[in-house]
Amino acid sequence: MSDYLPTDVAPTVGAHLVDDFTPTLLDIGEHNLCPGCGEPIAMRAVLEAIEAIGAVSRAIGVIGIGCYTAFSNNLDIEVLQALHGRAPSLATGVKRAKPETLVLTIQGDGDMVNEGLQEVLHTAARGENVTCFMLDNGVFGETGGHMTATTALGQRTKNTLDGRDAAQHGFPIRVSSLIAELDGAAYVARGAVNNAGNVARTKKMVRRALETQEAGLGFSFVEILTMCPTGWFVETPEAPEYLTSTLAPIHAPGVLKDVRA
Amino acid sequence: MSTVLTRGTVVIDVEACKGCDLCIDACPPRVLEMTVHEVNTRGYRFPRLLPGCTGCQACAWICPDFCFQVYKYDRPVELSVGDAS
Amino acid sequence: MTPTTTPALLEGSEAIADAMIAAGCRFFSGYPMTPFTEVLEHMAAKLPGVGGTCMNAESELEAVGMAWGAAATGTPSATGSTGQGLSLMQESLAELAYAAVPMVVLNMARAQGDYWQATRGPGHGDARMPVLAPMDVPEATELTQLAFHLTARWRNPVLLFGDYYLAHTSTSVTLAPLDLPPVPADNWSLDGSTSGTGRARLLSPLGTTKRNERGGYDLAQHYARCAARTEEMLAGITPLVETRDTEDADVVVVAFGTPAKYVRAAVARLRAEGARVGFVRPITLLPFPSDAVARAAAGARVVGVYENNQGQMVDDVRLAVAGATPVEFIGRLSLDGSGFGIAPDLDGGYLRERIEELLA
Numbered sequence: 053m054s055d056y057l058p059t060d061v062a063p064t065v066g067a068h069l070v071d072d073f074t075p076t077l078l079d080i081g082e083h084n085l086c087p088g089c090g091e092p093i094a095m096r097a098v099l100e101a102i103e104a105i106g107a108v109s110r111a112i113g114v115i116g117i118g119c120y121t122a123f124s125n126n127l128d129i130e131v132l133q134a135l136h137g138r139a140p141s142l143a144t145g146v147k148r149a150k151p152e153t154l155v156l157t158i159q160g161d162g163d164m165v166n167e168g169l170q171e172v173l174h175t176a177a178r179g180e181n182v183t184c185f186m187l188d189n190g191v192f193g194e195t196g197g198h199m200t201a202t203t204a205l206g207q208r209t210k211n212t213l214d215g216r217d218a219a220q221h222g223f224p225i226r227v228s229s230l231i232a233e234l235d236g237a238a239y240v241a242r243g244a245v246n247n248a249g250n251v252a253r254t255k256k257m258v259r260r261a262l263e264t265q266e267a268g269l270g271f272s273f274v275e276i277l278t279m280c281p282t283g284w285f286v287e288t289p290e291a292p293e294y295l296t297s298t299l300a301p302i303h304a305p306g307v308l309k310d311v312r313a
Numbered sequence: 314m315s316t317v318l319t320r321g322t323v324v325i326d327v328e329a330c331k332g333c334d335l336c337i338d339a340c341p342p343r344v345l346e347m348t349v350h351e352v353n354t355r356g357y358r359f360p361r362l363l364p365g366c367t368g369c370q371a372c373a374w375i376c377p378d379f380c381f382q383v384y385k386y387d388r389p390v391e392l393s394v395g396d397a398s
Numbered sequence: 399m400t401p402t403t404t405p406a407l408l409e410g411s412e413a414i415a416d417a418m419i420a421a422g423c424r425f426f427s428g429y430p431m432t433p434f435t436e437v438l439e440h441m442a443a444k445l446p447g448v449g450g451t452c453m454n455a456e457s458e459l460e461a462v463g464m465a466w467g468a469a470a471t472g473t474p475s476a477t478g479s480t481g482q483g484l485s486l487m488q489e490s491l492a493e494l495a496y497a498a499v500p501m502v503v504l505n506m507a508r509a510q511g512d513y514w515q516a517t518r519g520p521g522h523g524d525a526r527m528p529v530l531a532p533m534d535v536p537e538a539t540e541l542t543q544l545a546f547h548l549t550a551r552w553r554n555p556v557l558l559f560g561d562y563y564l565a566h567t568s569t570s571v572t573l574a575p576l577d578l579p580p581v582p583a584d585n586w587s588l589d590g591s592t593s594g595t596g597r598a599r600l601l602s603p604l605g606t607t608k609r610n611e612r613g614g615y616d617l618a619q620h621y622a623r624c625a626a627r628t629e630e631m632l633a634g635i636t637p638l639v640e641t642r643d644t645e646d647a648d649v650v651v652v653a654f655g656t657p658a659k660y661v662r663a664a665v666a667r668l669r670a671e672g673a674r675v676g677f678v679r680p681i682t683l684l685p686f687p688s689d690a691v692a693r694a695a696a697g698a699r700v701v702g703v704y705e706n707n708q709g710q711m712v713d714d715v716r717l718a719v720a721g722a723t724p725v726e727f728i729g730r731l732s733l734d735g736s737g738f739g740i741a742p743d744l745d746g747g748y749l750r751e752r753i754e755e756l757l758a
Contacts, residue, residue, distance in 0.1 A: 055394055056346075056361040059325040063384055071373040071383035073326055077594065079608060081329065081379035087357070088333035092377040108594035114467070125600055125608055125615055129593040132470045133602030134463070135493055141460040145467020145475070146588065148451045149425055153471075153590045171463070174456040248339045248371035255374075281333075289334040 075099040077108065079126040086193075088288030090278025090295075091120045091160075093245040094187050094254070097276070098158065101259040102129060105266060107154040112146055114139045116159035116168075119193045123158075137168025140175035143182040151181070154265060161188040165201040165227050172231065172273075179236030179270040183261045186227065186273070189280035190299050197283030201225045204298050208285060224302055228275045232308040238270035240309040244277035244300065246292035257307065269311055277303060316391040321368020324382040325360060331378050332357035339375040342367055364392035405572045410535040411565040414504070414558070415440035416573055417542035418476055423502070424450035425468035425475040427461040433565040433738060434480045434506040458486040462503075466494060469501045470601050472587030474546055478504025478558075481512045491555050492521030496603035496624050498586070500549035502542075503527070503557045506565040509732040509739025510655060513710035516559050517684045524621070526628050528552075528635055529683040531559045531655045535569040541681070543576045550581040552631040559683065562738045563656040632685045639687035640679040643669050644694035647676030649756045651728070652691065652715050653704040654680050657744055661704050664749035673757055683711070688718035695723040702756045704749065705729035706739060728752040 062069075074081030077099040085092060102111050108129065115124040117136040124133050134142045139157035147155045164172050164186045172184055191209055192198040199209040199216055202224050206215040216224075232240040239261050243254030254276055261272035277299050279291035286294050307313075330353060336345050337360065344363040353359055359380075360372075368385035408416070414437055418426070426445055428438035438452070445452040451468070455461035461477045469475040479487065484505050494501055505512055516529045528548055532538035542558060549556040592599045600608060605615035606623075642662070644650055653661040658679040665677040678694045680687050691714075695701045701723050703712040709727040716725045730748075732739045 055363050057322065057364060057366075057392070059323055059362045060327070062324050062382065063322055063386070066388065066390075067322065067384040067386045069382065070321070070368060070385050071370045071381065073329075073373075073382050074379040078379075079596070083378075084614060085377065087331035087377075088335055089377045092379070093375060096374070096379070110590035111593045112588050112590050121604075122614065124602060125605060128596060128598045130588045130590055130599045131602065132467065132588060133497065133600070133604055134466075135490060135603075138459065138463045138466075138490070141455070141463025142467035142470070144453070144460075145425065145427070145464040145469070146471055147467075148453065148464070149468035149471040149473040149475075150589055153588075170456060171460060174460065245375070248341070248369075248374050251371075251374040279335075288332075289338065292335070292338065 076103060077128045078123070079128050083122050085119055085122055086282040088279055088281040088291050089119065090189060090245045090280065091187050093251060094276040094278055095120065095123055097251065097255045097258050098156065098185055101255060101262055102154065104259055105262050107262065107266065110152060111154045114143045114146065114155065114157045116157065116163035118160035118163050120158055120160065120187055137163050138171060140168065140171040140184055144175055144180050147180065147182050154262065155182040156262065157182065157184045159184065159186050161186060161190060161202040162192040162200045165225055173234065176231045176234045176237045176271040176273065181265055181268055181270060183265045183272040186275045187278045188275050188303060189278045189283065191280050191283035193280045193283045197285065202227070202303065204302055207298055209283070226303060228273065228308055231273050236271050237273060237309060238311045239264040239272040241307045242275040242277070242303060242305050244295060244305050246277065246279055246295040250305065260310070264312065275303065277305065314393050316393050317364040318389050319364050319366055319392045320389045321366045321383060321385045323362055323366060323372060325362070326380045327353050327359045329378045329380045330357055330359040332359060333377060335375045335377065336360050336372040339371045341369055341371055345372060364394055403572065405570040407568055408535070408571050409436065409566060409568045410538060411436035412440045413535050413539050413571050413573070414542055415444055417539040418502070419444055419448055420573060420575065421543045421546035422474040423476050423546065424448065425465060425473045427453040427455045427464040427477050429455050429458050429461050429479065429483060431480040431483050433562040434478050434483065434504065436565055437478060437504060437506060458483040462487040462490040465501055466490060466499060469499050470588050472584045474550070476502040476504065478506065481505065481507050481515065484512065484515060488519055488521035491519065491527060492523050492525040493603035494555045495520065495525035495527065497601055498553040498606065499601065500553050501555045502545045502549050503555050505557060505559050507559065507561045507739065508737060509561065510657065510706040513683065513705065513707060516557055520555065524625055524628065526632060526684060527555050527557050528685070529557045529559050531681060531683050532564060533655060533659050533679065535564065535567060536571050538564055539571060539573050540576055543578065547578040547581065548635065554631055559655065561656050562740055635682065635685050637685045637687035637690065638681035639690040640681060641690055641694055642677040644676030644678065646674055647697065648674040648699045649702060649753065650676045650678055650694050650698045651702045651704060651753055652678045654683060654711060657704060657706050660744045660746065661749055664746050664753060668750065668753060675753060675757060686714045686718065691715055691718035695719045698723055700756050701725045702728040702753060704752070706732055706744070726756065728756065
């Protein structure tokens with residue numbers, strides 16, 4: 053085959069750039085996350101939305117502890133690094149002390165649902181005017197693929213080798229659904245990054261959540277289903293389909309609540 | 314020899330690629346193909362571009378390693394299949 | 399609240415609240431627990447009036463987290479609890495030190511069983527936290543101001559270690575502003591304004607510098623820097639101590655906090671009767687006034703340590719005298735069934751007996 057086109061240099065004439073490698077608000081694109089990881093995809097969606105709504109110079113990110121913490125010291129937004137599970141209370145303090153800021157958290161399912169479930173629920177119930185993003189891959193990726201509270205029944209993890217069994221390990225928590233029940237929550241949605249269409253939908257959700265905060269309407273939340281081929285023990289090309297068949301049936305993508313709708 | 318309408322193109326940061334394949338399925342016109350034997354300096358296979366890119370940015374959105382720069386041609390070009398480098 | 403020049407009759411918790419506000423505190427978060435609760439009540443009532451915020455946190459974990467977030471914006475912030483609640487906060491307090499985030503933390507303790515918690519912590523790792531232990535309400539108003547100064551000066555959490563008596567005793571108190579040196583300018587706090595500049599600020603317990611070319615945080619470098627900062631801080635804080643009648647003392651009695659006031663009275667009475675007994679009261683428990691304790695003990699036959707616990711500060715006294723003088727624990731656990739540490743053993747007769755045993 054010799055049909056391949058040159059891809060090492062930019063076209064010199066007659067073309068315009070529509071997407072540049074690394075998001076503007078990321079200092080260094082290179083990272084040590086695994087091949088096929090969904091978290092950088094979600095991170096990109098969040099960073100681009102901050103730019104899109106024109107809130108960069110007021111943005112503060114509160115970052116939890118998980119694989120995505122790899123980004124906490126190379127974002128070009130101000131970062132407050134939180135402890136595992138505790139990002140929502142830090143975000144609360146930031147926003148209450150400086151209401152003019154745009155405050156967002158990035159947490160994983162292990163961080164938010166296992167370690168810090170009460171933090172996010174109370175923050176939502178208070179109607180705290182912050183936005184929380186949960187990157188949900190149904191495993192503790194950083195420790196190498198262990199069960200979290202969102203792990204699907206039947207899903208194999210390193211501490212549920214025969215699959216999550218309800219009798220032994222309980223049932224998964226649908227945290228977006230819990231949050232949507234709370235009166236302080238103004239916007240709740242669940243997206244996914246396993247294909248370009250879902251990424252596009254997720255980007256809209258992320259933007260809508262941040263706009264909800266900017267409008268002062270209360271707590272906003274987007275759960276983003278992400279791939280973790282390493283922690284799922286699947287090949288990287290199979291991970292998008294694994295997300296669809298394993299996580300998405302119980303954590304169904306869609307907008308759960310939007311007070312502006 | 315046939316030609317393919319090509320509205321855009323990409324620059325690929327081959328060295329940043331970890332060979333995850335996500336862009337291959339994400340590409341609507343299916344003009345990205347992974348190498349089979351060729352690898353980058355870290356040992357990962359990487360994608361290559363065939364004629365027919367629409368500049369839709371799906372590859373850039375799905376790529377976890379920020380390997381893509383996407384351009385749209387001001388005027389679509391016709392590229393001959395089998396005619397490229 | 400502006401500083402007062404005329405005395406007012408104030409409950410300790412209200413005086414501490416007033417002192418915090420006078421010291422610039424504009425964010426407070428807490429979860430009720432006796433005897434800390436009243437500080438929270440007063441802050442909830444007073445802070446909005448000065449443009450501050452008081453949060454009723456859903457747990458101690460969230461209380462310290464909220465204060466962390468507010469402190470990160472450069473807002474002078476405080477939280478607190480009582481012993482057990484402080485135990486819940488320890489992880490955050492350690493990491494606050496690593497992240498160089500200032501915060502004043504109150505422990506309105508039950509008795510004095512939290513000495514080790516206060517001075518050996520906070521939490522995991524090598525972090526340390528200066529500890530100020532007022533003896534009474536007037537001193538608490540001063541040490542509260544000092545705590546806000548020290549936390550801003552060293553960007554490290556600072557603990558004000560009180561107890562049930564301190565929080566609940568009403569005293570005539572004048573809130574006099576302390577004359578404190580200026581603190582370094584704030585070049586670190588977050589407000590979003592550095593976002594998008596290519597030099598966005600980072601406030602993280604894992605490291606304070608942006609990623610190097612290798613990727614990831616350089617934890618070894620960061621913890622080494624934290625250790626150096628801690629060492630500098632502990633060396634830079636002058637230990638505070640009250641010493642009485644130690645020059646010719648046969649017996650030196652060491653005590654801290656509220657019980658020290660009772661011990662001091664017992665010692666003074668014995669001294670008036672001609673007994674050669676002296677008194678030392680560490681006011682900063684960390685850094686511990688080891689030199690002052692060692693000097694006071696130098697000519698003595700024995701050192702007695704009174705604490706309302708099973709014997710904790712006695713360790714630091716032993717470390718201070720380094721074997722030169724025998725050190726005996728003469729304290730006692732609170733026998734108070736309420737658990738609040740209102741110690742029936744804090745009576746002059748009992749204290750006098752214990753000291754007389756050493757004099758015999």
